[in-house]
Amino acid sequence: MEYRDWEILKVLHREKNLTKAAKLLFITQPALTNRLKHMQEELGTTIVTRESRGIHFTPQGEYLAQCAEEALAHYQKIKENLLNMGSTKDNEVAGILKLGVSNFFANYKLAHILKLFKQQYPHVEFKVITGWSKDVSQLVHNSDVHIGFVRGDYSCRGLLKHQLFEETICVTSKEEIVIADLPHLPRIDYRGDYLLKSVIDNWWAENFTQSAFVSIEVDQVDTCKEMVKNGLGYGILSSRTLNGIEDLNKIDLIDNKGNPILRRTWIYYHERFLELNVVRAFVQFIKYLDWKDI
Template identity: 25%
Template sequence: MEIRQLRYFIAVARELSFSAAARKIHIAQPALTRQIRSLEESVGVGLLERQARGVTLTPAGKVFLQDAERILSCLEEAKHNAIKTEKGMQGELRMGVTVMLLWVKELSGLLKEFRRRYPKVMLKLNTMLSGPQINALREGNMDLGILIFPPEGEEFGRLKIYQDHLVLVAPVCSEIASNPPQCLADIRDYDFVWFDRENSPNYYDRLIGYFNQCGFTPNIVETGNDSVTMLSVVASGVGCTIVPSSTINECPAGLTVIEVVDLKSLPLDLQLVWRQDCVNPMLDNMIKVAHELVCGDDYH
């Protein structure tokens, strides 16, 4: 049984005439007759009753017609789905992002515009720190990362979508709040809440290196896994911390945000990061949308 035989049978069943069907599908009538006979032999039952002025469907033929039309419809749907997937119009795009960066309007605007253009693509957002994001990208478990300070080298492609800076956060009742520091060296003797290096090695090393350049070696007394945890610890009255300003959408109760010149001098580029060897049309479309929003032109 061949797909073309199903098409031939449907044409004859709709026209109830071999000659009319042959003209409609542009095939010689004898050839059409042979194909229908071959189909009936394959099925094992008669599908058409031949009459002097045309044909009629047998009871088995009526049932077979319904199934044949459904099969061809499914084949057409499969074809369209394959084409849409090839063009990145549908499927699943796996993205990593730290929780608090989801508040950045440039990122939320990008996700909104992508959903508008590609409504059939499911964005699977995985909240994770930058270290696990890089590992997931390298292992092929994620298509796109959204992070600060990705590793250098040609392994990854990058596109900056937003520039941030760091801010100092302390309890409102602390000495730091009443006497704001002018530079990082001014807080070298204060208790500091930070995060473990294993969570975001590249980010950790870049910041600690910059702190040291500014004459500041943090006196770390407690650690948290992410900015939310670090802010919660500080809000409980333990020390101070430094976080990207974008993570302080509205300062939590009991905390104050302090701008320090040294921190404003270190730009934090929020970047889309992907593997250069990743072949994914949906990823290409996301990069294209981001490039248009950020740069105002097409991405090639």
């Protein structure tokens, strides 16, 4: 089986049609049919059968189609790793950097950071996956990305990590309020990362016996912030989401020992990825950034 054979199986399995597959593969249908016949003879099995509406993959064919996906993905990873281990003829770092990024970080920090890094290493390209911090940490564990930007203290067993910054969590409102009155005041709640929700819920349970009076529920922190700015209720938000907003009242959450409750942002990565020039350069770049200015 050659690389081209795996590519043919992948496209053919997706299209379930010889004519469409041949067009996408930039070959003639007879050439595709002959190549498929050769594969079946080489492997001693039937891969597809013809039907009135197209083709049908046999169980053996389904297995080979799955193998094709894995083989092509593995080959792509090998190419990327070889590129990342090398450098350009100008002796600059080059390659493809795969990043998993929490939603907040992607919206507010990432573009500026990548711009700064690109100025130093113009031959680096990026592939970025965004999501909840829990999902990003899983991407790192599974080696689906080289580096993950994660908000909150998630499990990092087997990973290296470096703290970027920390922030307080605060009760935020348009008008001045007293913490003791919170159970009776309208709250704007939003769908956030489950670890942050757990921290807030634990703080609430330690301070109140009554449930919160949630008057509005939204699915984005930015929507919650806008509701609070318009005086529709209070919100409990990470302080960095409120940067640049001066006309809101903010009261930091504290634990039962009087210490502020903090939320930290980290980068997580596998140590073996430091063998890649592009990852090593990015980690060093991130460590020495002044996060007060970002």
